Amino acid sequence: MPAGLSDGLPPEAGFEAAIVERLMAAFGAWGYERVKPPLIEFEDSLLSGPGEAMAADTFRLMDPISQRMMGLRADITPQVGRIAASRLTNAPRPIRLSYAGQVLRVKGEQMRPERQIGQAGVELIGTTSAAADAEVILLGAEALNAVGVQQLVVDLNVPTLAPAILRDAGIADPKALIAALDRKDMTAVRQSAGSLTPLLEALIHAVGPADTAIEALNALKLDGDAAIQRERLRAVVALIRAARPDLTLTVDPTDHRGFEYHTGVTFSLLAPSVRGDFGRGGRYVNQAGEPATGFTLYLDTLQRALPASAAPNRIFVPHGTPPAEAQRLRGEGWVTIQGLEAAKDDAAEARRLGCTRLWRNGQPVELK
Amino acid sequence: MPAGLSDGLPPEAGFEAAIVERLMAAFGAWGYERVKPPLIEFEDSLLSGPGEAMAADTFRLMDPISQRMMGLRADITPQVGRIAASRLTNAPRPIRLSYAGQVLRVKGEQMRPERQIGQAGVELIGTTSAAADAEVILLGAEALNAVGVQQLVVDLNVPTLAPAILRDAGIADPKALIAALDRKDMTAVRQSAGSLTPLLEALIHAVGPADTAIEALNALKLDGDAAIQRERLRAVVALIRAARPDLTLTVDPTDHRGFEYHTGVTFSLLAPSVRGDFGRGGRYVNQAGEPATGFTLYLDTLQRALPASAAPNRIFVPHGTPPAEAQRLRGEGWVTIQGLEAAKDDAAEARRLGCTRLWRNGQPVELK
Numbered sequence: 001m002p003a004g005l006s007d008g009l010p011p012e013a014g015f016e017a018a019i020v021e022r023l024m025a026a027f028g029a030w031g032y033e034r035v036k037p038p039l040i041e042f043e044d045s046l047l048s049g050p051g052e053a054m055a056a057d058t059f060r061l062m063d064p065i066s067q068r069m070m071g072l073r074a075d076i077t078p079q080v081g082r083i084a085a086s087r088l089t090n091a092p093r094p095i096r097l098s099y100a101g102q103v104l105r106v107k108g109e110q111m112r113p114e115r116q117i118g119q120a121g122v123e124l125i126g127t128t129s130a131a132a133d134a135e136v137i138l139l140g141a142e143a144l145n146a147v148g149v150q151q152l153v154v155d156l157n158v159p160t161l162a163p164a165i166l167r168d169a170g171i172a173d174p175k176a177l178i179a180a181l182d183r184k185d186m187t188a189v190r191q192s193a194g195s196l197t198p199l200l201e202a203l204i205h206a207v208g209p210a211d212t213a214i215e216a217l218n219a220l221k222l223d224g225d226a227a228i229q230r231e232r233l234r235a236v237v238a239l240i241r242a243a244r245p246d247l248t249l250t251v252d253p254t255d256h257r258g259f260e261y262h263t264g265v266t267f268s269l270l271a272p273s274v275r276g277d278f279g280r281g282g283r284y285v286n287q288a289g290e291p292a293t294g295f296t297l298y299l300d301t302l303q304r305a306l307p308a309s310a311a312p313n314r315i316f317v318p319h320g321t322p323p324a325e326a327q328r329l330r331g332e333g334w335v336t337i338q339g340l341e342a343a344k345d346d347a348a349e350a351r352r353l354g355c356t357r358l359w360r361n362g363q364p365v366e367l368k
Numbered sequence: 369m370p371a372g373l374s375d376g377l378p379p380e381a382g383f384e385a386a387i388v389e390r391l392m393a394a395f396g397a398w399g400y401e402r403v404k405p406p407l408i409e410f411e412d413s414l415l416s417g418p419g420e421a422m423a424a425d426t427f428r429l430m431d432p433i434s435q436r437m438m439g440l441r442a443d444i445t446p447q448v449g450r451i452a453a454s455r456l457t458n459a460p461r462p463i464r465l466s467y468a469g470q471v472l473r474v475k476g477e478q479m480r481p482e483r484q485i486g487q488a489g490v491e492l493i494g495t496t497s498a499a500a501d502a503e504v505i506l507l508g509a510e511a512l513n514a515v516g517v518q519q520l521v522v523d524l525n526v527p528t529l530a531p532a533i534l535r536d537a538g539i540a541d542p543k544a545l546i547a548a549l550d551r552k553d554m555t556a557v558r559q560s561a562g563s564l565t566p567l568l569e570a571l572i573h574a575v576g577p578a579d580t581a582i583e584a585l586n587a588l589k590l591d592g593d594a595a596i597q598r599e600r601l602r603a604v605v606a607l608i609r610a611a612r613p614d615l616t617l618t619v620d621p622t623d624h625r626g627f628e629y630h631t632g633v634t635f636s637l638l639a640p641s642v643r644g645d646f647g648r649g650g651r652y653v654n655q656a657g658e659p660a661t662g663f664t665l666y667l668d669t670l671q672r673a674l675p676a677s678a679a680p681n682r683i684f685v686p687h688g689t690p691p692a693e694a695q696r697l698r699g700e701g702w703v704t705i706q707g708l709e710a711a712k713d714d715a716a717e718a719r720r721l722g723c724t725r726l727w728r729n730g731q732p733v734e735l736k
Contacts, residue, residue, distance in 0.1 A: 001409055003433050007451050008404030021389055029698040031705040036376030038484050039470055041369055059429055064474055065371050083375050092720050102407055106432055116406050131708040243691035323611035330397040337399040340499040352460050
């Protein structure tokens with residue numbers, strides 16, 4: 001098997017599917033309707049707009065029919081944006097869409113070596129309101145709680161805040177400073193930030209539990225776009241607090257990794273003891289220039305974090321049992337394993353096939 | 369969008385997912401456990417054994433890590449066979465496995481122009497018994513009934529029966545005759561079958577409702593392997609009849625199309641008024657030489673045949689409603705559409721967003 005690709009086996013593969021079903025049910029309960037973009041599309045459409053960030057990770061294929069290059073999707077969000085901007089351009093805004101599917105990547109990452117990843121997520125398109133930012137975060141939390149995630153942490157970021165500060169201060173080439181802020185490298189900041197150093201140092205320190213971080217951010221002297229972005233973060237935190245006072249919220253305003261195409265408040269969903277994040281998302285602008293926010297959940301992290309469900313009620317139905325009896329058992333919630341030929345010892349055969357019970361004389365007999 | 373590829377939109381995409389969930393639940397109730405092979409694997413493993421038949425339909429990709437060619441699966445059955453023969457080689461036999469996923473094909477067919485098709489199916493591996501042949505057919509019928517298919521027809525075939533007759537008669541190159549039998553071309557049969565002509569003509573006529581076809585087959589003078597295959601078909605029909613006297617069974621013993629790698633009784637699941645079949649399957653031998661049977665259902669045909677489910681209970685929850693009220697409504701089965709900012713006219717906004725009800729003063733108000 002190629003590196004980063006593997007078979008899902010029982011019971012994990014069934015458990016992954018059950019997680020997806022419950023996530024999609026949670027998304028559906030908030031009015032997010034499912035779309036299903038294809039696994040491959042033309043390269044130029046797949047990698048436009050927010051899709052550009054995944055260009056280096058995308059497998060390419062030649063289409064023998066059109067003789068044009070196609071890409072095997074490495075992310076679904078850009079496809080949902082394309083659907084909203086094309087086939088659903090006349091649907092009323094805001095539009096709420098959900099999706100679940102597989103993505104493929106040319107190379108794995110250190111934290112996520114898999115090259116095929118199951119994703120499930122939502123996009124809320126056509127609104128700039130803070131209530132939209134809060135809605136997708138609250139939905140992500142409710143969906144993760146519904147599949148059994150405990151001790152969820154929402155880490156909020158504003159990857160465009162530092163760039164706005166640097167732009168307002170007239171810094172010509174802010175890239176190195178943004179990277180230094182992202183990795184919280186005080187030395188590099190001091191070396192090149194000049195008179196901005198105290199402000200940027202304070203920004204780096206405005207990290208941690210949401211309430212103290214927001215307080216620290218409020219103490220900064222910000223103007224223009226930077227002040228607007230800080231205010232948006234504050235409003236989103238307040239809306240989440242009001243709806244879910246039990247949620248653990250942290251803020252890391254300069255975190256920038258993986259938010260290449262985002263334009264406002266972003267977030268990661270994680271748990272202290274779990275490697276990797278459950279998902280991430282935030283505000284962006286889609287291919288048609290519409291404001292949007294959303295998130296993607298990663299099934300590999302969820303599978304690692306959640307205990308596989310208990311074995312179902314498997315009952316062995318010996319060869320010769322009338323078919324209607326097995327059908328009735330299934331209707332009552334049993335998993336029936338039918339004997340395909342006469343067995344010398346039905347109980348032994350039931351055990352061999354992993355059953356916990358045997359159907360005998362019209363009764364489910366528990367096997368020791 | 370490339371030919372044969374398309375976006376699934378609401379409500380169809382959600383409906384397709386719901387069909388898959390119900391099919392997989394039916395498979396699970398018979399003890400079939402889910403596996404999830406990857407979308408891509410090395411070409412030589414993907415296209416070995418029963419996978420060989422799909423070689424011309426399979427997209428190829430270069431793996432930049434191993435520098436080896438990979439294939440994008442065009443069928444899932446060979447992957448499940450590989451899993452049974454490798455990772456699950458020590459699991460007790462018979463082993464019951466299920467799967468659902470997407471496959472991609474280089475070119476569409478006339479009857480099925482789609483190049484990406486959703487499949488769901490089962491494989492029952494490690495048994496030669498007639499009860500296994502019957503089990504997968506009965507399961508296919510129960511699963512299709514569970515998703516709402518009416519007037520299901522099971523068409524049974526024995527694509528290896530005519531080859532066995534020709535082999536027993538010492539026909540050196542039977543290909544042309546097998547093809548003529550498949551398309552029921554009496555003229556071609558008469559031209560080249562010699563003394564076998566009366567038997568092959570009778571075989572072509574042994575088609576139609578199962579009872580009369582079996583009677584016609586019984587009247588044929590068959591020996592050796594051909595007689596064994598006829599007896600197996602008879603036994604499978606009897607088992608299905610006993611379990612599901614309501615099912616419509618037809619027999620077409622010389623039908624050969626699409627059963628390239630099969631070795632015994634095969635079948636198609638269809639309905640009189642629906643274009644294409646819901647699925648097909650039958651007996652084969654997997655990569656490890658294990659006897660197996662199973663079937664694949666096609667989601668495109670199912671979607672065409674089944675009426676999309678009714679719109680859910682969408683209720684508009686105006687801006688400012690306490691979050692706990694919306695949460696409670698979702699818990700009661702409502703789909704809540706939250707107002708993200710204050711609306712001038714909540715009822716108009718609710719209608720604009722496709723809601724049938726408005727949450728007002730703690731009550732769901734029906735919208736005219």
